[in-house]
Amino acid sequence: MLETSQLQTLVAVARAESFSRAAEDLNVTQSAISQSVKNLENKIGVKAFKRTGKKVVLTQEGERLYELAQNFLGEMDEALTEIKDNKDEMKGRIRIGTLTGVGKSWLAQELLNFALKEDGLSIHISLGFQEDLIRSFEENKIDFLVLPEGAVPKSGEKLLLSEEAVTLVFPKGNPFNITKNTSLEELTRMPTVLFEQGDKLYQNWCLAKYGKKPKKVNTRFSVNSHGNMLQAVKNGLGVAVVPNHVLKRWHYKDDIETLGKAFEVSHDRFYIVYHKDATDLVRIRKTIEMLTKEQNPFL
Structure with missing residues (x-):
């Protein structure tokens, strides 16, 4: 595998047509240039340069490698500049x-x-x-x-x-006559929409509001999608407990009712x-x- 420094040396020598001038351009010694070219030629197995009078020029194989090196180094410079600029900008x-x-x-x-x-x-x-x-x-x-x-x-x-909050939701018009004084026993007799059997959000909401989890729930509909749960509540299938961030962004949230801020419960961080x-x-x-x-x- 060729090293980037070897490609840089190749390009510098080709442009300067001189090892000494290439050394000045790269701010290194002439012996370092000579050694870099020698190592490159050993790796590719052919000569990259030949002497013509006082000049050092590319061989046919060297010309091909020079074109590739120019393109590679140019793209790398562009990429490094872009990365540096993007570090400090919204790009x-x-x-x-x-x-x-x-x-x-x-x-x-x-x-x-x-x-x-x-x-x-x-x-x-x-x-x-x-x-x-x-x-x-x-x-x-x-x-x-x-x-x-x-x-x-x-x-x-x-x-x-943030902390995620959950809330009890029910169909618009409150057909189940839910109030702030509804007991746990009354709530669990109402048709209920769950995320799954043993719905953690529903269980934890009841624990936070009533001090205990329900032993039995009147499950009318169960679906592991909060959006579909809200749709089921909207259609009158029952009550449910859902995350606030889901309810806030649901297209038909105005067709759902809650008991207000006081009945929201913190669920997860x-x-x-x-x-x-x-x-x-x-x-x-x-x-x-x-x-x-x-x-x-x-x-």
């Missing part, structure tokens, strides 16, 4: 990973709006399972993650983003996880600042 690529639910209901929309304002950015969002996301992050294929506390990896720097030196890049630092601009985006 370049940002790669973000999060869970599918949070990505669809909040993060993707936030980053869509951000991309519209920052036309120098190329934003890539990965939605998936925490194990796959963490692996990609540790392999430096993702710049930062947005994950709930229980999914945060040991690697990386961590920044608290979300963190931004990033590589230690990532915030040296302006685009990463500004993106994190944008995501944390609201004190509680999930409430």
Whole structure:
């Protein structure tokens, strides 16, 4: 494998047509130039230069290598300049990973709006399972993650983003006559829409509001999608407990009712996880600042 310094020497000698002048251009000794050319020629197995009078000129093989070296070094200079400029400007690529639910209901929309304002950015969002996301992050294929506390990896720097709140929702018009004084026993007799059997959000909401979890729930409909749960509630199938950030961004949220702020319950903390030196890049630092601009985006 040829070294970049050898290609630089080849180009310098070809342009100067002299080992001594190439040494001056590169600010090295003539012997260093001679040794670099010798090592290059040993690697490629042919002569790159020949002497014509007082000049040193390229052989046919050297000319071909010279063209390739010029292109390579030119592209490398452009890339290094771009990387240096992008470090201090809102330019370049940002790669973000999060869970599918949070990505669809909040993060993707936030980053869509951000991309519209920052036309120098190329934003890539990965939605998936925490194990796959963490692996990609540790392999430096993702710049930062947005994950709930229980999914945060040991690697990386961590920044608290917010706490997720959940709330009880019911169809518009309150056909089940839910009030602030509704008891747990009354609630569990009502038809209920769950994320899954043993729905943790529903169970934890009841624990926070009533001091205990229900032993039995009148499950009318179960689907592992908060959007579809809200659709079921809208259609009158029952009551449900869903994350606030999902409800806020749901197209038909005006067709759903809640018991207000006092009946919202904190459920989970979300963190931004990033590589230690990532915030040296302006685009990463500004993106994190944008995501944390609201004190509680999930409430």
